[in-house]
Amino acid sequence: MLQASSYEEMEELASDSIKRRALYNMIKKMGDDPLYMPLYDREAFRKAEREELEEKATKEGLEKGFKQGIERGISQNQEENARRMLKKGYPLEDIAEITGLSLESIHSLVDGKSLDS
Numbered sequence: 001m002l003q004a005s006s007y008e009e010m011e012e013l014a015s016d017s018i019k020r021r022a023l024y025n026m027i028k029k030m031g032d033d034p035l036y037m038p039l040y041d042r043e044a045f046r047k048a049e050r051e052e053l054e055e056k057a058t059k060e061g062l063e064k065g066f067k068q069g070i071e072r073g074i075s076q077n078q079e080e081n082a083r084r085m086l087k088k089g090y091p092l093e094d095i096a097e098i099t100g101l102s103l104e105s106i107h108s109l110v111d112g113k114s115l116d117s
Helices: 007-014 018-031 042-088 092-099 103-110
Strands: none
Touching: 007 018, 042 092, 042 103, 092 103
């Protein structure tokens, strides 16, 4: 009976015995408790497992998106600062040192190209 995949299947297996029926009722009562339900109902277990995986994936996705957003914001800020420094006539090497951008990136800015291209 414990190999059954649903309460309906368990109930059917328990129908021909008083002891099995008592066992089924006890399992059903425990299964109605949210704490124990996944242990006795495979579908509920699968659903809980799926929800946990979805929650984990959502959390990981949000963390990844947040990290990418921060990185992009930093990159845009570096580019913006480099452009201001170019307008003020700072030497390219100083701009590279201060902003953390490569000389190649700064040369691209001098040529009027955006760094995200």
